[in-house]
Amino acid sequence: MRGQPGRSVTSRVLALLDAFSPASPALTLSELARRAGLPLPTVHRRAAELVAWGALERGDDGRYRIGLRLWEVGSLAPRGLGLREMALPVMEDLYEVTHENVQLAVRQDLELVFIERIAGRHAVPVLTRVGGRFALHATGVGLVLLAHAPVEVQEQVLAAPLERYTELTITDPGRLRRCLADVRRVGYAISDRQVTMDALSVAAPIRAPEGVVAAISLVVAHERADPVALAPLVRAAGRVLSRALV
Amino acid sequence: MRGQPGRSVTSRVLALLDAFSPASPALTLSELARRAGLPLPTVHRRAAELVAWGALERGDDGRYRIGLRLWEVGSLAPRGLGLREMALPVMEDLYEVTHENVQLAVRQDLELVFIERIAGRHAVPVLTRVGGRFALHATGVGLVLLAHAPVEVQEQVLAAPLERYTELTITDPGRLRRCLADVRRVGYAISDRQVTMDALSVAAPIRAPEGVVAAISLVVAHERADPVALAPLVRAAGRVLSRALV
């Protein structure tokens, strides 16, 4: 082949999938090629194969989209739909009791990924999307996941600049380090206006034999918040789910 | 290469993903190789690349599972999570009014795929799984999707043997053909004990400019069922969603 050496076929195919994002879920051939950093003919051939299998779909407009077949396969991810299926009843209970937003997230590398969300119609609007990512150092779920992450992960997050979302976001590595110790000690995390100035979240860990695998949280309007009352509810939900994971 | 000619790298990678199923979401290297019909070293190398990217994950037990990254990408599928996000509020309304099972499905080839389901805790238990597949000729959603599918799809389904689930399942092509005509005429489908002897479902189409893209249904206990009362509710939900898709 003439292809630039050191780039495998598989990595090219995966680069095509990487090109899609929540902000641009439909791409033309040229956009796809540009985002994947690959020559047009290459993308054309690889994409055709993906369409034939169902990993991509091509609309009447010629744009490529993620195909249903890939969604089906993705739904087999134990940490995706698997976790969701297990957690949903508990999340619904939490919603029935509080009528606030309930969120479920896991850590992936140095970010968190939202697995499921029950958005109370009368609760604070939250900007998160199922399948979306977010930084670990601001949200309640993020703090819980970070506090129980391997030390090397914590150090990597602490070493990088901590993005500021509001004036209350913790951006000082020292303070964050102390905050994480508190989270481990008390068994839950409170993020008070650290993401948006109207919201407060209370989060608790979900443990499996191999450690903390996910976190669950309630997100409530700041002024209406009573963290002391909410913490036991969230912690209980976390414990119920932990028990289900053994 | 020495590889059996006519089999592309991409097709091998996709064969690996195909090897996973709801019944076996975790596979050892050898199982993976056997199911994909590929030599062990090949699978070893390709799987390693998929793990590096996050499409697969490898547990402490050495088994491969679908990775969270693939779930994330899959969640960008317009007909998967995209459709779900849009439909969920309406499905919840339908649930609030009826407290019965609400299902959302699309057609993929000659089967249907369940996109979302609200399982009423006191409603009939249904055997469907989000991300799962089912035949088109028995369920309410299936009949709606089949009735509005391209003619060649209908003919393929009618030509193949129609699997029987209960004594009321329609297995005669002629009867099914008439049933589909009825569904198109009245605008909804009723499947009365055609999947299990305890359940009845009422389904309605969801239309986009390009045609019927999905179906929504209520599944209720057979003895408690009042199709005449339910049909307007389900049809209204379908219409609301159709309007949202323009």
Added chain:
DNA sequence: ACCGGAGCTTTCACTGAGTGGAAGCCGGTG
């Protein structure tokens, strides 16, 4: 301690699947 076997990983010489520049095609636009 030794053996055998099942499952995973690595090696290595060979080769055709994949590459990408270039050229063709198609539909819209000044």
Added chain:
DNA sequence: CACCGGCTTCCACTCAGTGAAAGCTCCGGT
């Protein structure tokens, strides 16, 4: 009607990928 942007096809070149075989690492049995 020439131009342009985006898509598709062609084709000669070559290296990424292959898979048989050998090596490795745990087992459990004797």
